[in-house]
Amino acid sequence: xxxxxxxxxxxxxxxxxxxxxxxxxxxxxxxxxxxxxxxxxxxxxxxxxxxxxxxx
Numbered sequence: 772x773x774x775x776x777x778x779x780x781x782x783x784x785x786x787x788x789x790x791x792x793x794x795x796x797x798x799x800x801x802x803x804x805x806x807x808x809x810x811x812x813x814x815x816x817x818x819x820x821x822x823x824x825x826x827x
Contacts, residue, residue: 772795779785780796793804800807 772792776792780788780792793807796807797803
């Protein structure tokens with residue numbers, strides 16, 4: 772994982788995250804995915820971006 776990739780993950784909310792990256796972060800930080808991921812209600816996301824996104 773590059774320094775730029777880590778910076779973007781730390782400073783912006785990613786739209787999607789590769790599971791291999793998630794596992795690598797958990798291994799490096801000694802935590803679980805539950806420690807890193809916070810669910811956001813769809814209505815909250817829509818209010819922030821002004822757009823609607825469908826998640827299948």
